[in-house]
Structure formats: structure tokens, C-alpha cells
Amino acid sequence: xxxxxxxxxxxxxxxxxxxxxxxxxxxxxxxxxxxxxxxxxxxxxxxxxxxxxxxxxxxxxxxxxxxxxxxxxxxxxxxxxxxxxxxxxxxxxxxxxxxxxxxxxxxxxxxxxxxxxxxxxxxxxxxxxxxxxxxxxxxxxxxxxxxxxxxxxxxxxxxxxxxxxxxxxxxxxxxxxxxxxxxxxxxxxxxxxxxxxxxxxxxxxxxxxxxxxxxxxxxxxxxxxxxxxxxxxxxxxxxxxxxxxxxxxxxxxxxxxxxxxxxxxxxxxxxxxxxxxxxxxxxxxxxxxxxxxxxxxxxxxxxxxxxxxxxxxxxxxxxxxxxxxxxxxx
DNA sequence: ACAATTTGACCGTCT
DNA sequence: AAGACGGTCAAATTG
Numbered sequence: 554x555x556x557x558x559x560x561x562x563x564x565x566x567x568x569x570x571x572x573x574x575x576x577x578x579x580x581x582x583x584x585x586x587x588x589x590x591x592x593x594x595x596x597x598x599x600x601x602x603x604x605x606x607x608x609x610x611x612x613x614x615x616x617x618x619x620x621x622x623x624x625x626x627x628x629x630x631x632x633x634x635x636x637x638x639x640x641x642x643x644x645x646x647x648x649x650x651x652x653x654x655x656x657x658x659x660x661x662x663x664x665x666x667x668x669x670x671x672x673x674x675x676x677x678x679x680x681x682x683x684x685x686x687x688x689x690x691x692x693x694x695x696x697x698x699x700x701x702x703x704x705x706x707x708x709x710x711x712x713x714x715x716x717x718x719x720x721x722x723x724x725x726x727x728x729x730x731x732x733x734x735x736x737x738x739x740x741x742x743x744x745x746x747x748x749x750x751x752x753x754x755x756x757x758x759x760x761x762x763x764x765x766x767x768x769x770x771x772x773x774x775x776x777x778x779x780x781x782x783x784x785x786x787x788x789x790x791x792x793x794x795x796x797x798x799x800x801x802x803x804x805x806x807x808x809x810x811x812x813x814x815x816x817x818x819x820x821x822x823x824x825x826x827x828x829x830x831x832x833x834x835x836x837x838x839x840x841x842x843x844x845x846x847x848x849x850x851x852x853x854x855x856x857x858x859x860x861x862x863x864x865x866x867x868x869x870x871x872x873x874x875x876x877x878x879x880x881x882x883x
Numbered sequence: 884a885c886a887a888t889t890t891g892a893c894c895g896t897c898t
Numbered sequence: 899a900a901g902a903c904g905g906t907c908a909a910a911t912t913g
Contacts, residue, residue, distance in 0.1 A: 730888060732906060745905070749887090759905095803888065 711775035715763065721770055721804070726750065726778060728758055730803040739764040740808035751780040762806045770804075 729749035736743050741762035748754040755776035763769040 729886095731908095733888095733890070734904065734906095737903065743904085747906095757905095805889090 711773050713771055713773040715769045716772050717768060718770065721760070721772065724758075726756065726758075733805055736761065742805050742807070744804055746803075748776075748778055751778070754779050760804050762808075 727749045728746035730744060730746050732745035733742050734745070739761065741764065743759055743761040746758040746760070748756040748758075756774070756778045757776050759771075759773040759775075761771050763771050
């Protein structure tokens, strides 16, 4: 992108997202480390700001929700000069994307810039219009490529993240393993989980090691939780304060060759030792996921029930409480 | 005794 | 139509 970007005239918001009336980076009540990109949450963006410079590549948009008709909760920004669309995607796991709702029918998501064309380049928008507000000198970097894949029909939308081992714990929900399969093309098995909090909850999760990089786990979320998160924040904080992270015991990451070479009996039930053993635990919300995590969106047929859920954890509520005093109610 | 995990069987979808 | 593949079930097993 070059000089043509200097006079961007406006933004086209698409996907039936209602007009956002402010751009806000809420304080979500989370502690951040000095190098944590999520420090940007502590910054407040107000309509009279003249620049987003220095905000890193992550910020939040606060907009009323009409987003169930939109597959990916995305906000589109149209560069009218180059006729190029940029997309702001939530980088939070699907349960946060779909369930950060509040009684006032507003939602706050953390967004990361992405584009379908040149994901590695820097984008310099000289002006960002959000609703009736205009933000000149809008600048951000773009590090997170996004790809779309399609799997079987009749499945809900699923989001797949590439996470490091330590980041597997950034999940406030509790899960019960219900299956494991070897997937063609990968030496590592895929582990299947259902939400264990509610019997009727349809939320599911898959975990497998990336065949390309053993340090990366592919974690997929699908379905929606129809209940509150299981643990209170104090418990979550205590869990997260442990310096050593171990893989949840139910996550089997034994590569296929290891299993084949193992001298296991041919009986139906094979007793075997696991690589890593630690109890599966509920963990802190996923706001610590940084820009290094790439998100893969699996576009599948939406069940389309269109229902909105009020299902938030305490941290998010705190963040929104502070937000309430800042944003204009509609 | 109970909850969670394991794992072969089963079934639906895709090619 | 049939086989491959992936997702889920559920009995057996484990802790």
C-alpha cells in the first residue's frame, strides 16, 4: 500500500453489524505482563483521539450486536482508493466470539487486522471512520493471516487456532474427552472433547498436534455454550498463577509411529502410559492469546438458530462495567 | 462407588 | 455404489 491510502474516505461496515458508535479498548480487569500486547486493553480510545499509533495491532471495537447473521463477527474496512477490503477479526476463541453479550445488546470483541490478500504487509490507514466518529492517522500492523476451509455440512462454525502448549490452558471451560482418532496425514491423534459443565451444552473442542510443528497445537472450537463458565475468577487466577504448565492428561499427543512401535498386547483394552500427566483444569480466559497465534476459520454450514446468549465470565463483566461509563448507550 | 478416560465399533458424509 | 475418512457412541477400563 502506498500513497493512494492517504485519502481514504470512509469505511464500509458489512455483515449486518450495526453501526458502532465508539471505538473502545476496555479494561477487562486482567493483569498483563510488561511485554504483553494485551496491554492495549488498558488504553481508552475516545472519539477525540487523533491517532491509534502505538496501540499495537490489537484493539477493541464496541458495537451493538446484530452479528448472528455474520459468519465471523468481522468488521470490514473498505479502502475506497485501492478498492481493497481489510477485515478486523476477533482473535478470541469461538466461545468468546459468540457469547460476549450483555443485556444492553452490545458486544465487545478484541480485533486483529487481517486481509485475504497480503497478510504480511503493513497497512496505514490515514483515516478510520467508525459510525459517526472519525479517527485520523489510523495505523496498525498486520500479522495474522486467516484462511478459510470448509468441512462437512450440517456442522456449526468452528474456529481453529494454532496455540502453544502454554496457551492450551487459556480456556475457562471444562471439557470431557469423548473420542480420539488418527487423522490421515498427521502422525498425531485428534482428541475430541465436549463441554462437561452442562449435559445439554453443544460446545465441542478438538485438540491435536500440528504435523508441521510439534510445538504447536491445533485447537478447534465449535458449538455454543448455553450456560455460564464453570469456575469463578479467583479459582481461575489461582490456576493460572502456577508457573509450570503441563498438558491436560487427556490430551494424547503420542505420534502414530510411537503407538505402532509400542509393544502393546492385542487385547481390546490396552493399558498404556501417557507422555504427560496432569489433571485437566479450567483456566483463565483466552485474552492472553497474542498476535503470534494464527487463526484458521473453518467455514461450515451454520445451524442458524439465531439465538443470542448472555453468557459471560466475570472478567468480561468487569470490563464491561467500566465500559458502560464510557460508551454512549443507544 | 463414581467420574473420567480409553478405544473399537458404528454411522454419516464425501469422493 | 462403495470405500475412505472423520465424528460420535458406549462398554470397558482406570484412578
